Amino acid sequence: MRPMPEVAIVGAGPVGLLLGLLLRRQGIDVLLIEQRTTRSGHTRAIGIHPPALAVLDEAGVAPDLIAAGTKITSGLARSGGRELARLDFAAVPGPRQYVLAVPQPVTERVLRTRFLSAGGRVAEGIRIDSVYDGGSSVALCGHPTPGSGIEGKQPGAASGSVRFEARLAIGADGAHSAVAQAVGAETTGRKYPDTYFMGDFADTTGAPDTALLFLEREGIVESFPLPGSIRRWVVRTRRLQTSTVADELAALIKDRTGMHVDPASNSMLSAFSVRSRLVRRMVNGRVALIGDAAHEISPIGGQGMNLGWLDAAALVPIIAGALGGQPSSAALARFER
The missing domain is CATH 3.50.50.60 (FAD/NAD(P)-binding domain)
Structure with a gap:
């Protein structure tokens, strides 16, 4: 033994x-x-952030994950079809000036x-x-x-x-x-009223290294590129979705951002609420x-x-x-x- x-x-x-x-x-x-x-x-x-990449370096696995991932090097905020702000991660101090996206x-x-x-x-x-x-x-x-x-x-x-x-x-x-x-x-904690509907679709944005944030009256939409020309979409909803259907999420994305995603390309769907908890x-x-x-x-x-x-x-x-x-x-x- x-x-x-x-x-x-x-x-x-x-x-x-x-x-x-x-x-x-x-x-x-x-x-x-x-x-x-x-x-x-x-x-x-x-999402793997630069401080975590430094830890993964210590473990000897950062090169493998970088090779398997997509580097997000910039962020873009839009509202009502207008560009509000653009963020270039090149200004981030340190050797890794990006957020790494790895499934x-x-x-x-x-x-x-x-x-x-x-x-x-x-x-x-x-x-x-x-x-x-x-x-x-x-x-x-x-x-x-x-x-x-x-x-x-x-x-x-x-x-x-x-x-x-x-x-x-x-x-x-x-x-x-x-x-x-x-x-x-x-533990101490609380539940928040925020609820989200999330899914992965084929990327049709033409921005394979950019995180997108849409600040719309109907609710925020966030989007992040993934390896394999896939993109994660996260839509804030008024209430927690009781069913998750790709067509519904695609319609929400279209209504709020004007961007078309193909429901047939969907590979993951999830609805969730947010809470914080600390022991x-x-x-x-x-x-x-x-x-x-x-x-x-x-x-x-x-x-x-x-x-x-x-x-x-x-x-x-x-x-x-x-x-x-x-x-x-x-x-x-x-x-x-």
Whole structure:
């Protein structure tokens, strides 16, 4: 039997994968625990900002993602058919003067491949139900998800359950974090009245490297280029859409911007509302929360993913120091701030 990992990370999305990879590059033994056994093909979080690209450089994956992505080098604001403002990202300090657009499945594939090749381990098809901090280690217990193919029990686990143990545990399992619930994390937050209707279509704008913002009386429309001559459109709506139909979104885009998108070219649709949520404590003993598990914000522009990556980068040296026997209380206090 392999010894228990030094760090168990719950959640193998972009944030958990990057944290795992950064830790492996420090020589730390990592186990990723993931509820899903399959991945969505939808583009989802697409925007990678310059500070996050610097972290991806540290992980050694930035070149692969840049090669797979589209560089957004400018922004254009319009209203009523008139140009209001133009922003050139060439003025941004640093070596990366663009926002990189990469579909989330591609980002996850690149990170996962590099994590596994670095010696990381992944346990899939397991939902964590409880977390117990024993003082010198953390026990995480859960159950196999339907269709996971995991049967039986492990030592120390109840019948039909699965148990893991690690010196430290990290919850990177999203806005509905099972780890946050298991440790009883207190949260503050609010729901906003903003609702949006979003979809990906073939790009007909003739602006393959420009983000577009339409400030219209009927509501804001945002648009971002993607690889493969695809474009993300995000339309603010008066209420949350109860059905998502490509023709309806195409009609909204046409009515507000005058731009035609082909409904037949649609490859993703989503309707969502916006809320913010913040845990009162990101660190609970030997358990820490990062990304949306700790602080949920608007998903537009990949903000949550980027902030989660910055969490990961800040946490890695603290974890390495703690595992090496260094005092970590002051560093953890700074991390939480």
